[in-house]
Amino acid sequence: MTAIGSLNEKPLHAALKEWYHREGDQVEVPTGGFVVDLVRDGLLIEIQTRGFASMRRKLDRLLDSYSIRVVHPVAAVKWILKLDGDCRMVSRRRSPKRGIAADLCAELVSFPSLLSHPNFTLEVLLVEEEEVWRPDAKRGWRRGGYVIEERRLLEVLETVELGSPEDLLRLLPEGLPDPFNTADLADRLGRSRHLAQEVAYCLRVSGAVEAVGRDKRGVLYRLP
Numbered sequence: 001m002t003a004i005g006s007l008n009e010k011p012l013h014a015a016l017k018e019w020y021h022r023e024g025d026q027v028e029v030p031t032g033g034f035v036v037d038l039v040r041d042g043l044l045i046e047i048q049t050r051g052f053a054s055m056r057r058k059l060d061r062l063l064d065s066y067s068i069r070v071v072h073p074v075a076a077v078k079w080i081l082k083l084d085g086d087c088r089m090v091s092r093r094r095s096p097k098r099g100i101a102a103d104l105c106a107e108l109v110s111f112p113s114l115l116s117h118p119n120f121t122l123e124v125l126l127v128e129e130e131e132v133w134r135p136d137a138k139r140g141w142r143r144g145g146y147v148i149e150e151r152r153l154l155e156v157l158e159t160v161e162l163g164s165p166e167d168l169l170r171l172l173p174e175g176l177p178d179p180f181n182t183a184d185l186a187d188r189l190g191r192s193r194h195l196a197q198e199v200a201y202c203l204r205v206s207g208a209v210e211a212v213g214r215d216k217r218g219v220l221y222r223l224p
Helices: 011-020 052-062 101-108 112-116 165-171 182-189 193-206
Strands: 026-031 034-040 043-047 067-083 089-094 120-135 146-162 210-215 218-222
Touching: 011 034, 011 043, 011 067, 011 146, 034 052, 043 052, 052 067, 067 101, 067 146, 101 120, 101 165, 101 193, 112 120, 112 165, 112 193, 146 165, 165 193, 182 193, 182 218, 193 218
Parallel strands: 043 067, 067 120
Antiparallel strands: 026 034, 034 043, 067 089, 120 146, 210 218
């Protein structure tokens, strides 16, 4: 029998759950009015490929009573597979974009303060994945007439565990000035100013860094 939580499961989520599964783990376990992906010796493990905001209610309800680990993939290497209308491969190419662990802050902005909770751990998986595109002229105008059909796991390359606000400092690049602003951060991360602002927000709200003033380019942050 298929578990209720698996009925609409996407391939990437299913593959990561299988990769993370260990002998003795319970799968799709009803807990406190929710369904949890995996339970291991009392630890609740949630695979979350995107949309951290959707987890807020579950975490608010369960975190004081259970230890929870949220597992989130970031595509360090991505292949784009294009299909035609008959689901035949048109092309397969490697994306020039390379994900880094700091990219998780685009999702973590939903609840960065939870890293201070003794029952909460976040694990980032840097993965190689395949993104399948199919034609859809109406909804795919942003991608030249294609939409993303699904994401597939090819390999887990590295894991990064974050169990406290101080662990977020491991996401920062070397060579940041002290103090630094988000322009400095964007430059050294090789990312957009918007992502740098999300990283800085997570650092500040979690308590990992302190805002110490402003300059003409924005808020200044100081490392501990």
